[in-house]
Amino acid sequence: MTAGGLMLRPADELADLVRTRELTALELVDAALERIAALEPQVNAFVDVDAEGARAAAAAIAPGEERPFAGVPIAIKNNRAVAGRRLTLGAALMGDYTPGHDHNVVRRLRAAGFVIVATTALPEWGILPVTEGRRQGPTRNPWDPQRTPGGSSGGSAAAVAAAMVPLAHGNDGGGSLRIPAACCGLVGLKPQRGRISLAPDAGEQFLAQDGVLTRTVRESALLLDVLAGPEPGDASWAPPPSEPFARSAAREPGRLRIGVATLMPLLEAQLHPACERAAHDAAALLRSLGHEVEQVQPPWHRPGLLRLFTHAFGPAICSSIAAAGLLAGRDPRAEDMEPLSWELWQTSKRIDSVQAELARYQLQAFGRAITRWAAPYDALLTPALAQPPLPIGALDPCGPDPWGTFERSGHFTPYTAISNVTGSPAISLPLYAHEDGLPLAVQLIGRPAQEGALLALAAQLEAAAPWHGRRPALAAC
Numbered sequence: 001m002t003a004g005g006l007m008l009r010p011a012d013e014l015a016d017l018v019r020t021r022e023l024t025a026l027e028l029v030d031a032a033l034e035r036i037a038a039l040e041p042q043v044n045a046f047v048d049v050d051a052e053g054a055r056a057a058a059a060a061i062a063p064g065e066e067r068p069f070a071g072v073p074i075a076i077k078n079n080r081a082v083a084g085r086r087l088t089l090g091a092a093l094m095g096d097y098t099p100g101h102d103h104n105v106v107r108r109l110r111a112a113g114f115v116i117v118a119t120t121a122l123p124e125w126g127i128l129p130v131t132e133g134r135r136q137g138p139t140r141n142p143w144d145p146q147r148t149p150g151g152s153s154g155g156s157a158a159a160v161a162a163a164m165v166p167l168a169h170g171n172d173g174g175g176s177l178r179i180p181a182a183c184c185g186l187v188g189l190k191p192q193r194g195r196i197s198l199a200p201d202a203g204e205q206f207l208a209q210d211g212v213l214t215r216t217v218r219e220s221a222l223l224l225d226v227l228a229g230p231e232p233g234d235a236s237w238a239p240p241p242s243e244p245f246a247r248s249a250a251r252e253p254g255r256l257r258i259g260v261a262t263l264m265p266l267l268e269a270q271l272h273p274a275c276e277r278a279a280h281d282a283a284a285l286l287r288s289l290g291h292e293v294e295q296v297q298p299p300w301h302r303p304g305l306l307r308l309f310t311h312a313f314g315p316a317i318c319s320s321i322a323a324a325g326l327l328a329g330r331d332p333r334a335e336d337m338e339p340l341s342w343e344l345w346q347t348s349k350r351i352d353s354v355q356a357e358l359a360r361y362q363l364q365a366f367g368r369a370i371t372r373w374a375a376p377y378d379a380l381l382t383p384a385l386a387q388p389p390l391p392i393g394a395l396d397p398c399g400p401d402p403w404g405t406f407e408r409s410g411h412f413t414p415y416t417a418i419s420n421v422t423g424s425p426a427i428s429l430p431l432y433a434h435e436d437g438l439p440l441a442v443q444l445i446g447r448p449a450q451e452g453a454l455l456a457l458a459a460q461l462e463a464a465a466p467w468h469g470r471r472p473a474l475a476a477c
Helices: 004-008 011-019 025-043 050-058 103-110 154-161 178-184 217-227 246-248 273-288 305-328 337-349 353-374 402-412 417-422 451-464
Strands: 046-049 072-078 117-122 168-172 185-189 209-214 258-261 290-294 379-383 424-434 439-446
Touching: 004 025, 011 025, 011 217, 025 046, 025 050, 025 072, 025 117, 025 154, 046 154, 046 379, 050 117, 072 103, 103 117, 103 168, 103 217, 117 154, 117 168, 154 168, 154 178, 154 209, 154 217, 168 185, 178 209, 178 424, 178 439, 185 217, 185 451, 209 217, 209 451, 217 246, 217 424, 217 451, 246 451, 258 273, 273 290, 273 379, 273 424, 273 439, 273 451, 305 337, 305 353, 305 402, 337 402, 353 417, 417 439, 424 451, 439 451
Parallel strands: 072 117, 072 168, 258 290, 258 379
Antiparallel strands: 046 117, 168 209, 185 209, 185 424, 379 439, 424 439
């Protein structure tokens, strides 16, 4: 099998090839490195590729290794510490800072047998839903190199879509897994708040959760089983599931009540007809599968919602900027950052602690109201994005109107941040294709802490309308 063909195989199948000695871990990792060497100049998905370290780790995996994913290559978004590798967060201010420890998700992935081959690109500080920061340059969508792969986990999504790695790590503070999944034809699950620990680098975060970008729902479930669970010292964590997520995902979901919502939380945004049609087509598919489906009007339009989100999101970003300033030994300066980052930094410094806490309080109240309203439904179905993947440059972090860029980014992705505010799990599924061949995705939002039920519904849709045969040309070369 070709290197590209191997990278298109599910991660559990690849692990079985190593376990049954059909392939060695080194052969599998070399296949990933071969793909990266061939395609990275076209895609620009990676910050660093660690060929030497990956090959050494793979060579140390014995035949018949029993760890569940022994020998499977994976890439890590470059905002989580990987011992001995640069941690840039896409920002010049970080310099070449190299941590000496692994983040919790990295440690758990290594313990499961994954081999880390590279770290992936993100926009500066992970702010925008596109991946074209000044330090790295634009990451390109394998489906169309003139389009964005989304963000902020855009490098990871592009790497998986181009079959350079079989799956990749990412995280989601306002849609940063689901947005690139939608842009690149992948599965992107944002787990329940508190499901995956942010240890040891960060404490409890209101909006952000880690996860993975995969091609199949089953892989997302298997990886959630690997990553889920608290670490000592966590302030809070999600309630444990009654069974492994992969087992739940394999069950029939039963007849569910599903609400279909196309009303946008940001009424200034415009919904592209193709994105709206995808939601209605998915609703029809769900009805054909026996579910009770109804159009709903969620009470999620709130004037000033983007401002509230900024007041809660901004301080989290600015803590990273402040830490980078400490590493640099000086206060951050305008020339250290893209104009949008600088504006967010300056604005957040003007927000006092009372205003920041009030914004968080108001967002939590808003999230509770949405969760109470949604209680009669087993899931909500929405478009994943309001528009197809944007052209490169449509959201320019170095443009003359930083706040205008930030607002337009919300108009591109109005549906995703809602579940970061509520904390509920949500998943992006690439059920359809746009008329120009680009992926076209829908989003399912589940009940609080019920990732298993959400994954079961997603798997049913995947079986009814499989997307695995749709691949960008780069993945087949």
